[in-house]
Amino acid sequence: MVGSEDNGKIILVLNCGSSSLKYDLIKMPHRQSLGKGLVERIGEEKSVLEQKSGERKLVIEQKVKDHHEAMELVMKAITDKDEGIINNVSEIAGIGHRVVHGGDKYASSVIIDESVVAAIEEFIELAPLHNPPNLIGVQVARSLMPDLPQVAVFDTAFHQTMPPHAYLYGLPRKFYEEFKIRRYGFHGTSHRYVAARVTDLCKRHPSNTNVISCHLGNGGSVTAIAKGRSIDTSMGFTPLEGMIMGTRCGDLDPAIIGFLMERGYSSKELMKVLNKESGLLGLSGVSNDMRDLEKAADEGNHRAKEAIDCYAYRVRKYIGAYSANLIKVDALVFTGGIGQNGWRMRERICRRLENIGIFMDFKLNKEMGSKEGIVSEAFSPVTVAVIPTNEELQIAIDVYELAFSGKNEYRRRETDFVVGIKRP
Numbered sequence: 477m478v479g480s481e482d483n484g485k486i487i488l489v490l491n492c493g494s495s496s497l498k499y500d501l502i503k504m505p506h507r508q509s510l511g512k513g514l515v516e517r518i519g520e521e522k523s524v525l526e527q528k529s530g531e532r533k534l535v536i537e538q539k540v541k542d543h544h545e546a547m548e549l550v551m552k553a554i555t556d557k558d559e560g561i562i563n564n565v566s567e568i569a570g571i572g573h574r575v576v577h578g579g580d581k582y583a584s585s586v587i588i589d590e591s592v593v594a595a596i597e598e599f600i601e602l603a604p605l606h607n608p609p610n611l612i613g614v615q616v617a618r619s620l621m622p623d624l625p626q627v628a629v630f631d632t633a634f635h636q637t638m639p640p641h642a643y644l645y646g647l648p649r650k651f652y653e654e655f656k657i658r659r660y661g662f663h664g665t666s667h668r669y670v671a672a673r674v675t676d677l678c679k680r681h682p683s684n685t686n687v688i689s690c691h692l693g694n695g696g697s698v699t700a701i702a703k704g705r706s707i708d709t710s711m712g713f714t715p716l717e718g719m720i721m722g723t724r725c726g727d728l729d730p731a732i733i734g735f736l737m738e739r740g741y742s743s744k745e746l747m748k749v750l751n752k753e754s755g756l757l758g759l760s761g762v763s764n765d766m767r768d769l770e771k772a773a774d775e776g777n778h779r780a781k782e783a784i785d786c787y788a789y790r791v792r793k794y795i796g797a798y799s800a801n802l803i804k805v806d807a808l809v810f811t812g813g814i815g816q817n818g819w820r821m822r823e824r825i826c827r828r829l830e831n832i833g834i835f836m837d838f839k840l841n842k843e844m845g846s847k848e849g850i851v852s853e854a855f856s857p858v859t860v861a862v863i864p865t866n867e868e869l870q871i872a873i874d875v876y877e878l879a880f881s882g883k884n885e886y887r888r889r890e891t892d893f894v895v896g897i898k899r900p
């Protein structure tokens with residue numbers, strides 16, 4: 477087992493879903509994951525914890541009533557005498573929580589105090605499925621480990637640098653003022669991580685680097701990043717806007733909603749259709765999973781092929797729009813399950829982008845597979861890269877910077893690349 481004798485700080489990263497609890501123990505500043513695990517089916521008859529640490533694997537099956545019990549089980553698992561990750565819970569130096577919505581209040585990660593807890597609660601109305609379990613995770617961890625610094629890392633925070641012309645919808649002002657309806661954007665931790673990583677990979681200085689980041693997973697979003705700051709992103713008030721996703725429809729003419737409601741669909745039914753039954757799944761009738769679709773398309777399924785084409789076209793459209801907004805693009809990054817692993821989709825997207833300076837080396841792209849690396853031609857004005865995202869590591873970095881560097885507003889290295897900006 478790995479201890480913290482060498483002055484490293486072990487950070488526990490938590491991601492609480494409605495019936496799951498994901499965790500990762502990361503040693504900082506070494507950026508080393510010591511082990512990770514997942515408790516699933518919390519609240520059901522039989523819950524299961526699975527943990528991996530190097531070659532060691534631990535599986536515990538037992539009823540776990542709620543997140544409090546899940547957290548206690550995690551403590552037991554990580555300190556297990558034979559298959560654990562650390563010797564004692566006291567080796568944990570700090571805790572980082574993934575929180576989906578920080579509204580317009582947080583433009584960076586923050587040390588959790590009562591006001592942050594209240595804000596996570598306040599923004600439940602904006603993220604009714606995600607903020608409640610995130611809040612429970614924070615409350616449980618604070619009650620079990622009250623003396624440790626705990627940090628909230630918001631999915632929305634990175635996008636708080638968007639200017640009004642990018643985040644305002646063309647609606648009457650009162651909808652923004654009264655109901656906070658605006659673009660918030662999501663996947664911020666992932667976009668922030670890969671943008672910093674690609675800057676390192678290209679040996680560039682962040683202050684003169686513009687990036688378009690494509691997080692293509694089951695959910696997906698494209699973000700325009702100028703000098704380390706998000707200036708626009710494809711997801712909006714909710715994660716439903718933007719690209720065509722696994723089961724989400726993405727951009728839509730809003731009149732379609734009224735049209736369908738007049739034909740008997742309730743708003744609840746429609747939300748279910750648009751979130752869970754649309755996108756790649758709805759278009760293909762085959763699957764929401766890109767691997768299944770590529771297989772079906774190869775076997776001649778026309779709808780699967782069309783769904784794939786719609787997906788690639790929509791991503792290309794965003795890249796084109798953001799390329800116009802950024803004026804000069806230095807790097808295009810692919811991440812997320814499809815972006816990292818799907819070389820065919822990367823190729824499909826880039827095949828029609830040469831006119832904006834994106835020249836992919838198709839052979840290299842195929843060879844790169846799922847690894848981190850550059851996949852563009854040496855002469856390409858825009859560097860194209862594959863970067864496996866690591867949101868857990870970014871959360872651990874934030875905890876380390878906030879809790880152990882003595883700064884509440886921090887900057888990456890000595891550069892002016894602002895990773896976290898504390899709002900006045």
Ligand code: ADP
Nearest residue numbers: 692693694695764765766767812813814817818
């Ligand atoms: P989530 O948004 O749920 O975290 P992921 O980032 O894990 O999702 O991405 C899931 C998607 O990645 C699925 O559509 C899956 O088919 C796709 N994917 C995984 N491996 C490959 C691959 N080798 N080729 C193409 N797509 C892949």
